[in-house]
Amino acid sequence: MINNPPLKIGIASGKGGTGKTLLSTNLAAYLSLTQPTLLVDLDVEEPDDFLFVRGTTQSITDQYKMIPVWDEKACTLCGICSKTCKYHAVIQLGSIILVFKELCHSCYACSELCPAGALPMQKHKMGEIKTITSGNLTFIESRLNIGEEQAVPLIHQTHERVEKTHGDIPLQIFDCPPGTSCPVVASTRNVDFVVLVTEPTPFGLNDLRLAVETMKEIHKPVGVVINRYGIGNSDVEMYCREAGIPVLAKIRYDRRIAELYSNGQLVYDKIEDMQTSLDNIIKAIQNVVRKN
Amino acid sequence: MSSERINEIVILSGKGGTGKTSIAAAFSVLAGEEAVIADCDVDAANMHLLLKPDFAGSLDFFSGELAVLNQDVCIRCGKCADVCRFNAIPFIENQYTISPLDCEGCGYCEKVCPSFAIVMKERKSGKVYTSTIKTGGIMVHARLDIAAENSGKLVAKVKKDAKDLAKAGNKEYIIVDGSPGIGCPVVSSLSGANYVVLVTEPTMSGLHDLIRVYEVIKRFRIKAGCIINKSDVNEAQSREIKEFLLAEQIDHLADIPYDSAFSSAMIEGKTVVEIQSPRKAQVEEIWKQIKIITNKNNTI
Ligand code: SF4
Ligand code: SF4
């Protein structure tokens, strides 16, 4: 086991609120009872996992993106920078160069192509990464500052950090942002398996379809967990059967889960069927990944 | 009633799953032909499932660019890969190739290529639809392409089209189903709004997300009201949310108890005001209240 590469599992969904946080936190806490486990909250715009993890804070680090800063004295007002930037993040207004840091993608083009060296790149704080430990569980939270508009650079930095400092933890769970656009792709690109959490309703099915398409695009094996099982109809199950997607577990709608969750409590040790579901999920994933 | 100024009402929730779209769709049915509907949750659009748009008009949406490399003229100098900060030009099987998933379209590679082997092309990133929905009202909605960047531009386009149609049709309201999160799409959903309806639920994460998204709303100085959905799941958390609303002077619009009527209606492809349940009268009452608040705001 020691020399095996870690198993990396992404938890995602077509939209938020389907139970991604519930599954990520309970799966991580439960697995950490028997082995070192890493939980990473990559839902940087709305990180919520911390509400369910009580532990000791080991570190908080500021995360930066690089943005150009105008050096008025050096500038010759040649206008190259504003013509270069594809995101309209540098513009020339009369004899002033303005940088809109929220729009900047840190591509370095304006800075390195400026003939006068008048746009040196500087650090700009965009968020924080916090590390918390609790027994066998290492929890990393990545949080975007309010006012920042781009989640992807922070997600990349979080992945790099995990690889560098926690690459040896055998079991790694990544709570990914919802949706089907860049952030979820950035979050899931280096995982071995993606669990898509959905609910048995028309909204759930529609979002699941899109999430499945997204994961196909980046060639990830997927499995589905149906949360709040029993509240809707069987269309999600039918879809999974037809599309050949394994249903890893069905978590029955239970008011007690909703209540525990609302108070920031884990449920795996309080709801009878939960551990069986979690065991089934992890076993199914291990089987698929081993086969690949 | 003057429609000189259109009331633009944005329904937001921070995180999904609170019932935001179900409620926005119910308001849309109640508003009928008085409103233009804008579904700005372009990354996980669901409103169409309840409002039954006819997808009559559809237009490709382009935003941003993508680098395209012509192998025939490339001299494999590697300059492009050196400057690309997004690792989007890997060297595979003896040639430099652009990885479309990684390329952010910054255009730096094009600028440094000595043999003009790279050109920047417009990138299709989705589709915008203009539809008539089951009430006879108009809806603008969109679909972001898989793995595309949700830069907020598609949301801005949906809103602009909705506004133009509302003006042309002399409508009183624009009802916007907003995007989740706190990033660009939300900012685009909010710009120009007169009133925000926050839909939250009484959980620790619900309150946490509410506080975070309200920070964004505050920056725009837009009046807001809040609906606490599934309010009976945790009375203590509900009270905490109410304290927050009071402190921030956010209108407390209603407490809606957990009710399976929302999912029963959804399964029939309907909104909660189209089936019989106590929620019907309640949601009608909330919509009436919002109309009063926004019209008052508008006349001062
Ligand atoms: S490229 Fe450099 S020198 Fe030219 S206008 Fe921009 S900052 Fe000034
Ligand atoms: S670094 Fe790139 S994105 Fe940022 S301002 Fe300069 S050209 Fe624009």
Ligand code: SF4
């Ligand atoms: S356009 Fe920018 S991101 Fe795309 S390949 Fe070229 S340098 Fe890289």
Ligand code: SF4
């Ligand atoms: S810079 Fe131009 S010529 Fe050089 S490897 Fe890149 S595409 Fe080819």
